[in-house]
Amino acid sequence: xxxxxxxxxxxxxxxxxxxxxxxxxxxxxxxxxxxxxxxxxxxxxxxxxxxxxxxxxxxxxxxxxxxxxxxxxxxxxxxxxxxxxxxxxxxxxxxxxxxxxxxxxxxxxxxxxxxxxxxxxxxxxxxxxxxxxxxxxxxxxxxxxxxxxxxxxxxxxxxxxxxxxxxxxxxxxxxxxxxxxxxxxxxxxxxxxxxxxxxxxxxxxxxxxxxxxxxxxxxxxxxxxxxxxxxxxxxxxxxxxxxxxxxxxxxxxxxxxxxxxxxxxxxxxxxxxxxx
Numbered sequence: 126x127x128x129x130x131x132x133x134x135x136x137x138x139x140x141x142x143x144x145x146x147x148x149x150x151x152x153x154x155x156x157x158x159x160x161x162x163x164x165x166x167x168x169x170x171x172x173x174x175x176x177x178x179x180x181x182x183x184x185x186x187x188x189x190x191x192x193x194x195x196x197x198x199x200x201x202x203x204x205x206x207x208x209x210x211x212x213x214x215x216x217x218x219x220x221x222x223x224x225x226x227x228x229x230x231x232x233x234x235x236x237x238x239x240x241x242x243x244x245x246x247x248x249x250x251x252x253x254x255x256x257x258x259x260x261x262x263x264x265x266x267x268x269x270x271x272x273x274x275x276x277x278x279x280x281x282x283x284x285x286x287x288x289x290x291x292x293x294x295x296x297x298x299x300x301x302x303x304x305x306x307x308x309x310x311x312x313x314x315x316x317x318x319x320x321x322x323x324x325x326x327x328x329x330x331x332x333x334x335x336x337x338x339x340x341x342x343x344x345x346x347x348x349x350x351x352x353x354x355x356x357x358x359x360x361x362x363x364x365x366x367x368x369x370x371x372x373x374x375x376x377x378x379x380x381x382x383x384x385x386x387x388x389x390x391x392x393x394x395x396x397x398x399x400x401x
Contacts (some may be wrong), residue, residue, distance in 0.1 A: 168357060173191075305325050352385075
């Protein structure tokens with residue numbers, strides 16, 4: 126991975142923080158992120174998901190949360206529910222989750238080498254497809270350097286992004302990106318994304334057009350440096366203004382990631398090590 130990183134550095138050369146180079150900085154960050162993604166596959170973690178339902182005035186009506194432990198079973202991740210609403214699961218639900226875990230362990234133990242390799246390949250394919258749109262980000266937007274800030278103790282460019290009016294997107298993800306604008310904070314030392322904010326500016330549809338995300342919906346995303354080798358998600362927040370069929374609803378969805386553990390190849394079931 127270090128060879129990949131230094132090749133990118135040599136390829137792009139030094140970049141001055143001028144407005145004309147904002148797109149180059151974003152393109153470089155997208156390529157660096159590809160090598161970062163390879164390292165990210167080696168980590169297990171806890172993810173806490175919070176759903177807040179809001180009234181028309183933005184006041185909270187209800188809140189629910191779930192915490193999932195993602196670990197590795199024979200080279201592939203497996204997600205297990207460990208908490209609900211900030212409390213450990215009651216004994217009956219703990220038993221069900223343990224039984225589900227045990228069934229999956231037994232299933233993967235019985236896999237042939239061929240079936241296991243196929244499953245891993247399918248997982249990698251889904252990861253690649255899920256990240257395809259990142260390669261198009263630098264083409265979708267006009268970028269402009271707005272300034273410089275320190276984020277989490279790191280010097281970063283603050284780059285504004287506005288969709289190009291004449292761009293022809295090649296994927297549904299890119300089409301949705303053109304209905305958003307925002308800002309990204311890219312660290313000057315390694316060209317990784319530290320933080321991003323986006324706002325929906327045109328109605329965005331998904332799920333066979335049954336659901337629509339309305340203008341005003343906001344997204345926030347933050348990453349952190351782990352083990353001084355990889356950048357991993359720390360927090361994501363979506364303030365949703367949407368309509369499902371003919372029903373309008375407002376909500377907040379927040380995810381927090383923690384307890385990153387590095388998975389080692391000689392361990393079949395869990396990760397080891399702690400995050401910084």
